[in-house]
Amino acid sequence: MTKIECCSLSPIWRLFTIFPNKKNMRKFLMLMIAALSSLIHLHAQQNKITALISQQASAIQPKMVEWRRYIHQHPELGNREVNTMEYIAKHLEGLGLEVKKGVAKTGIVALLRGGKPGPVLALRADIDALPVKERVDVPYKSMVTADYMGQTVPVMHACGHDTHIAIMMGVADVLSGMKKDVPGTVKFIFQPAEEGPPGTEEGGAPLMIQEGVMENPKVEAILGLHISSALEIGKIRYKSGSFMASSDWFTIKITGKQTHGSSPWTGIDPIVVGTQIINNLQTIVSRQEDLTKAPVVISVGKFHSGIRSNIIPEEAILEGTIRTLDAGMQKDVHQKIKHVAQQVGEAWGAKVEVTIETKTLVTYNDPALVKTLIPSLETAAGKDNVAEGRWTTGAEDFSFFGEKAPAFFFNLGGMPVGQDPSKAAPHHTPDFYIEDSMLDVGVKAFCQMVFDYGKKK
Ligand SMILES: [Zn+2]
Numbered sequence: 079m080t081k082i083e084c085c086s087l088s089p090i091w092r093l094f095t096i097f098p099n100k101k102n103m104r105k106f107l108m109l110m111i112a113a114l115s116s117l118i119h120l121h122a123q124q125n126k127i128t129a130l131i132s133q134q135a136s137a138i139q140p141k142m143v144e145w146r147r148y149i150h151q152h153p154e155l156g157n158r159e160v161n162t163m164e165y166i167a168k169h170l171e172g173l174g175l176e177v178k179k180g181v182a183k184t185g186i187v188a189l190l191r192g193g194k195p196g197p198v199l200a201l202r203a204d205i206d207a208l209p210v211k212e213r214v215d216v217p218y219k220s221m222v223t224a225d226y227m228g229q230t231v232p233v234m235h236a237c238g239h240d241t242h243i244a245i246m247m248g249v250a251d252v253l254s255g256m257k258k259d260v261p262g263t264v265k266f267i268f269q270p271a272e273e274g275p276p277g278t279e280e281g282g283a284p285l286m287i288q289e290g291v292m293e294n295p296k297v298e299a300i301l302g303l304h305i306s307s308a309l310e311i312g313k314i315r316y317k318s319g320s321f322m323a324s325s326d327w328f329t330i331k332i333t334g335k336q337t338h339g340s341s342p343w344t345g346i347d348p349i350v351v352g353t354q355i356i357n358n359l360q361t362i363v364s365r366q367e368d369l370t371k372a373p374v375v376i377s378v379g380k381f382h383s384g385i386r387s388n389i390i391p392e393e394a395i396l397e398g399t400i401r402t403l404d405a406g407m408q409k410d411v412h413q414k415i416k417h418v419a420q421q422v423g424e425a426w427g428a429k430v431e432v433t434i435e436t437k438t439l440v441t442y443n444d445p446a447l448v449k450t451l452i453p454s455l456e457t458a459a460g461k462d463n464v465a466e467g468r469w470t471t472g473a474e475d476f477s478f479f480g481e482k483a484p485a486f487f488f489n490l491g492g493m494p495v496g497q498d499p500s501k502a503a504p505h506h507t508p509d510f511y512i513e514d515s516m517l518d519v520g521v522k523a524f525c526q527m528v529f530d531y532g533k534k535k
Pocket residue numbers: 236237273505506
């Protein structure tokens with residue numbers, strides 16, 4: 079006991095030795111008290127802002143459900159989100175934001191200039207739907223069809239981008255109401271065609287960047303989220319560093335020599351060469367890549383060849399996707415695929431051409447930014463609801479923004495409470511379902527991050 083008292087007194091005793099002059103010490107103590115009281119004031123101010131965010135986000139929850147269900151019922155494919163763009167823009171203009179429509183075809187960039195000095199922080203929501211037929215029996219079920227590359231297809235928000243739109247409209251609403259306290263500038267990016275533009279069209283994040291979305295004013299950091307059908311509502315998962323995979327599409331064209339199916343020795347069979355290539359591609363993953371560093375996936379999804387059972391065709395075409403979580407491994411896998419395919423072709427006397435097209439980069443969460451903003455997520459969702467998640471082999475074109483500024487992308491739960499995540503319908507499927515009763519958690523998260531990032535900058 080005595081020892082503790084002695085220790086606790088020692089810093090004060092030290093003050094007497096540093097300031098033998100009582101006047102100086104009084105001055106120092108006054109300064110300390112002033113600093114302490116301004117710290118208490120700042121803390122109280124922050125608590126006030128957090129409480130206001132929470133109150134406003136909860137208040138806007140019913141509106142967000144309305145917006146989300148309207149958008150869900152009126153889905154539009156990538157680069158065709160005309161009605162969606164108008165719907166969002168009308169809301170943002172009503173809030174008094176500086177709104178620019180038609181960015182990267184059907185996207186929107188809107189600026190909210192806060193009343194306090196601070197950084198330029200971008201918040202991104204993607205707005206496109208998919209050619210999927212909805213099977214979920216909800217009153218706001220999509221019955222929409224549209225033209226997709228010359229074909230009539232059903233359209234559904236089967237990746238949950240409708241919830242991203244509603245959340246971001248909610249964030250714009252709440253922050254507009256708190257404008258005088260908002261530090262710096264918030265740049266809202268509503269991005270079309272995240273799932274990839276149709277055919278050879280340009281679009282998505284790369285086109286937005288090309289059109290200068292990260293400049294003027296220059297974005298200092300960018301944040302985004304993805305709703306998850308397999309994570310319970312109210313929960314948030316994040317990962318520092320690599321979070322989502324890069325995605326490349328490859329095509330392997332094999333040219334052999336056509337002949338009669340009864341005498342294969344008179345030709346060069348591109349189908350057999352193709353099967354050998356597929357098997358060898360899998361050994362790149364299992365035998366040549368350091369899987370303790372990061373996972374790699376190579377999948378062949380298409381194998382087209384031949385027209386008749388007794389003709390060995392001249393040509394076979396393989397198409398597939400590559401997923402990596404490390405930029406160096408991505409490059410290495412590209413080289414190995416080319417090498418393996420060409421060497422196998424050569425061994426058989428076939429000609430092989432490989433083309434690889436990068437669709438997205440690795441979605442990389444800046445570790446310093448993540449560290450700064452984890453407390454904001456915990457404030458928004460509650461400490462127990464926020465945890466570090468695992469990386470995923472799914473891909474996001476948000477990754478392109480991350481090349482231009484420190485970025486942070488995280489997952490928000492959209493699965494009904496108590497459901498088994500292993501039974502939740504995956505994204506991009508007809509039974510995909512998102513519960514929208516807790517979209518306010520997303521609003522709280524973004525708003526809190528805007529204030530906390532502004533404060534720490
Ligand atoms: Zn998707």
